[in-house]
Amino acid sequence: MRADAQRNAEKLRAAAAELFQERGLQVPLKEIARRAGVSHGTLYNLFGTREALIDEVVTDRAAHLLDQVGQQALSLEDAWEGFTYYVEKLCELQATDPAVADVVSGRYPNAKRLMTACARSMGAARQIVERAHEAGALRPDFTNADLVFAFAANALLARATGEAAPSGWRRQAAFLLDGLRTESSRHPLSASQPTPQQVHDAMASLGDKA
Amino acid sequence: MRADAQRNAEKLRAAAAELFQERGLQVPLKEIARRAGVSHGTLYNLFGTREALIDEVVTDRAAHLLDQVGQQALSLEDAWEGFTYYVEKLCELQATDPAVADVVSGRYPNAKRLMTACARSMGAARQIVERAHEAGALRPDFTNADLVFAFAANALLARATGEAAPSGWRRQAAFLLDGLRTESSRHPLSASQPTPQQVHDAMASLGDKA
DNA sequence: AGTCATCTTGACCCGCTGGTCAACTTACGG
DNA sequence: CCGTAAGTTGACCAGCGGGTCAAGATGACT
Secondary structure, eight states: OOHHHHHHHHHHHHHHHHHHHHHOTTSOHHHHHHHHTSOHHHHHHHHOSHHHHHHHHTHHHHHHHHHHHHHHHHHSSSHHHHHHHHHHHHHHHHHHOHHHHHHHHTOOTTOHHHHHHHHHHHHHHHHHHHHHHHTTOBOTTOOHHHHHHHHHHHHHHHHHHTTTSTTHHHHHHHHHHHHTBGGGGGSOOOSOOOOHHHHHHHHHTTTTOO | OOHHHHHHHHHHHHHHHHHHHHHOTTSOHHHHHHHHTSOHHHHHHHHOSHHHHHHHHTHHHHHHHHHHHHHHHHHSSSHHHHHHHHHHHHHHHHHHOHHHHHHHTTOOTTOHHHHHHHHHHHHHHHHHHHHHHHTTOBOTTOOHHHHHHHHHHHHHHHHHHTTTSTTHHHHHHHHHHHHHBGGGGGSOOOSOOOOHHHHHHHHHTTTTOO
16 A cells, blocks of 8 residues: 555544544545545545445444443442443433444444444443343343333434533433333333344434434 | 316325325425426425425324324323323324424424414423323423423434334333333432523424434 | 556536426416 | 416426546655
8 A cells, every 4th residue: 555545544534533423424425535635536445435434433432432331330339320320321422422323323234343343232231231130120121122222212312402402312311211210110011022123123224214 | 276276286285295294294395296296396386385385284184183182181180191191192193103203393493384283282291291290290300391302202213213113112102101200200310401492402403413 | 767556636427305497388268 | 269377397407425437646666
């Protein structure tokens, strides 16, 4: 690789990192090129696809953040505290950082490294939910899939209302958490669980409409 | 107005009603014209703006549905039952009918009749929340603004995951409701209320991104 | 310095949206 | 039945996004 190409790749990575973080993973590639000060042709040249760029620029940071939150949650003595910490922190991360929100919502199936990081994070979530169940703190009918939907809802709400009402999502998250304690499960759910396939499809299509 | 124009207007209204209901209020106007079997020029001719078309085609049905849910909720003896009925039904309406979801989310400020219907519905919501508060069933720190955000979250989630997991939103709504009972308010909220201005801005910008 | 592979550029393609308007067609009253 | 006002049409404008590629520029090696 020639030195100028190297430099341009670096400029593009920097611009992409900024824009992804500011506006999410769907920012126009041409805009990234513009901010980097190179032609968009060069971007296509050096990275080929959006996914490749994401994988180089977002994956490590996102994986690090997600791992950190998961581990911190598991390191807390109390299982319920760990669970609330996890939910709150992750919601905050989503609200703060659109790139992470998009990662959590799990589209971009072609970004391989990203997907593995995402899977690892899901594992942590499963552990955290399980531990809370075992401690008898989390209502038993709350599943991992429900958590995924909750994060999806939070991501969408935070993105849609984030600028106008920066902590709108926060109260919703708090209300939800209060509804997830064991004591609340007196009132049985009427809606049945979605299948794993449904969860997967739902997440994959998160960004398609609206 | 000439008879053929009348007929075309009718065809356009019918097509618009269908498409709005199927896909929400942002469907391309050209697509409405296509389904109606007329040129898009004619649509602009007869209605001028999207808002005008919405006002003619959506307002009455949406207003009727919203009023009905509100009145039904208030007619229930038990204040808490009324509240849950209202939340559940309205969430269901949003999930079932993208047009109504868009109405509830309150964009399209130029559709005058729609906005007044929307305001009336907000009034009913306020009553329902108040009554639940007075009955001591609803946690005291839950406000009207929170309800608006909850509906926004539900609309976004239902639209994003509706096809893949048609009742994903339902469980979220159920968990939320369980968190809204008075007993749950032991755990005080840390996030402060959004200002009315924030709520307004947040709703106005709901459809802009993502 | 000269040469050639590598790299960059920006014009160009596609499809999608909203929106306008001159030229054509048609309904309807006299 | 015919003239004219009313209505319709589709080509056209502009803007957005993704994506390609021939032509030109430039880094690097001899």
